Amino acid sequence: xxxxxxxxxxxxxxxxxxxxxxxxxxxxxxxxxxxxxxxxxxxxxxxxxxxxxxxxxxxxxxxxxxxxxxxxxxxxxxxxxxxxxxxxxxxxxxxxxxxxxxxxxxxxxxxxxxxxxxxxxxxxxxxxxxxxxxxxxxxxxxxxxxxxxxxxxxxxxxxxxxxxxxxxxxxxxxxxxxxxxxxxxxxxxxxxxxxxxxxxxxxxxxxxxxxxxxxxxxxxxxxxxxxxxxxxxxxxxxxxxxxxxxxxxxxxxxxxxxxxxxxxxxxxxxxxxxxxxxxxxxxxxxxxxxxxxxxxxxxx
Numbered sequence: 001x002x003x004x005x006x007x008x009x010x011x012x013x014x015x016x017x018x019x020x021x022x023x024x025x026x027x028x029x030x031x032x033x034x035x036x037x038x039x040x041x042x043x044x045x046x047x048x049x050x051x052x053x054x055x056x057x058x059x060x061x062x063x064x065x066x067x068x069x070x071x072x073x074x075x076x077x078x079x080x081x082x083x084x085x086x087x088x089x090x091x092x093x094x095x096x097x098x099x100x101x102x103x104x105x106x107x108x109x110x111x112x113x114x115x116x117x118x119x120x121x122x123x124x125x126x127x128x129x130x131x132x133x134x135x136x137x138x139x140x141x142x143x144x145x146x147x148x149x150x151x152x153x154x155x156x157x158x159x160x161x162x163x164x165x166x167x168x169x170x171x172x173x174x175x176x177x178x179x180x181x182x183x184x185x186x187x188x189x190x191x192x193x194x195x196x197x198x199x200x201x202x203x204x205x206x207x208x209x210x211x212x213x214x215x216x217x218x219x220x221x222x223x224x225x226x227x228x229x230x231x232x233x234x235x236x237x238x239x240x241x242x243x244x245x246x247x248x249x250x251x252x253x254x255x256x257x258x259x260x261x262x263x264x265x266x267x268x269x270x271x272x273x274x275x276x277x278x279x280x281x282x283x284x285x286x287x288x289x290x291x292x293x294x295x296x297x298x299x300x
Contacts, residue, residue, distance in 0.1 A: 006065070006078075012041030013063045015078065015104065020050060021158040025116040027151050028054075038104055038152065042078060045150070047108050054102050054150055058082045062190035066182035068175045072161055072286040074108035075175040077123075080182035082191040083131065086140040086147040100148035101127055101184060105176060107154060109161040119148045119153040119166040122173045126180035133185065133244075134193055137207040139284050141255055166228070201235050201293055204244055208251075210290040218294035230297040244293065 008012040020034040029047045036050040042064060045055045056063075058080065067076045085097025103123055111119075128144045136143045167173045188194065194291040202212050210218075212231070221227045234240070247268045254264040265285050272279040272289070277296050 008063075009041075009060065010062050011274060012039055012043075013060050013078070014039045015106070017154070022154050022156055022212070023116070024152055024154045025113065025120060026052065027120065031113055031116075035154065036235035038154075040078070040102055052152065054104075054152070055083075056102055057098055058191060059102060060106075062187055064183045065092070065189065066179040066186070068164070068179045068182075070171050070175060072109075073163070073172055073175060075172070075179050075291060076106040076243045077176070077179035077183040079180065079187045081127075081130070081146075081184045081187040081193075083136055083146060083188050083193040084191060085133065087131070087136055087143040088145055088147055089138050089141045091143045092139065092141065094147045098148060099146035100150075101146050101176065101179060102150045103127065103152070103184065105151070105180070107138050107152045107163075107176075108156050109163045109172070110157055110159045111155045111163045111166070115166050116153045116155055116162055119172070119176055120151045122166055122168060122176045122292060123151050123153070123180050124149075126177040127184055129177070130181050130184040132187070133181070133289070134188060134195065135146070135204065135207060135248075136193065140208050140251065142252055146197075152289070167200075199236055201237075201241065201244060202231060204241070205290055205293055208248065208286055208290075210286075215290065215294040215297070219298050220295070221298050228299065234297055242298070243271055244289065247271050247285070247289050251289070254285060259275040 005016040009181055015038045017036050020036050022035050024035045025127050026032060034050055038052045040054045040056055041055050043053050046053050049287045065078050066216040080102040083099050085096055085200055086099030087093040104124055131143050183271045215229045216224060219227055250264050250267050254261055268285045269279050277299055279292050282291045
């Protein structure tokens with residue numbers, strides 16, 4: 001954004017906006033006029049005069065930046081995303097933990113306060129899309145965000161470009177969405193949650209409450225070392241990963257009310273029979289899937 005300066009340190013990331021010609025909207029403090037500096041780091045979240053400080057509980061070197069443009073419209077997304085624990089699905093009690101997203105959106109255009117607010121809504125949808133792309137789940141449901149979430153949208157009051165729309169149907173909204181998803185997913189990968197984690201049966205099942213120890217207890221194996229050896233050998237089989245992912249989607253459709261549980265169970269059983277093993281039934285589809293994944297590891 002022109003004269004903006006990024007200062008990366010081991011503990012803090014600072015954006016210097018310069019001449020006081022920027023307005024911001026923060027989920028913590030509302031409208032901030034003539035903001036000059038935004039810092040993300042380990043200190044306490046606060047607003048002092050024209051400077052905003054935003055707390056993160058993780059490594060500031062894992063803050064990621066995505067800059068996109070279309071003609072004279074520029075958007076820069078600065079994100080810190082930690083999804084290791086503390087996910088939430090809207091309308092449900094949050095998971096324990098301190099998962100957090102901090103997003104600062106710099107837009108090199110002027111706009112009314114209502115558009116600053118709409119930019120934050122579009123960014124929130126992009127964060128949810130990032131969570132879904134990463135296959136993150138909470139209590140056997142697709143997660144929609146993190147326990148802690150801070151969004152700051154910033155516009156340039158001196159810009160000759162005046163925009164009134166930041167929804168998904170606008171070019172500005174498109175740039176907000178794309179840059180947010182890129183920055184959030186890059187930061188999440190630095191904090192241990194990436195698309196690569198979807199290439200592991202253990203990681204896929206852990207997202208739905210079935211961690212390695214629980215799968216071991218379901219496997220009928222008495223030797224944990226032997227179980228781990230089998231996991232290493234069979235954890236990343238592409239066809240099995242695809243099948244398990246498909247069954248998880250069937251379970252999501254049950255949760256969304258698109259499939260009744262009995263139909264979903266029969267579909268899941270059929271898939272397991274074709275590509276995993278002769279299935280052993282349990283109480284529900286996810287319990288049945290977890291049981292058969294555990295037994296799959298120990299199959300010859």
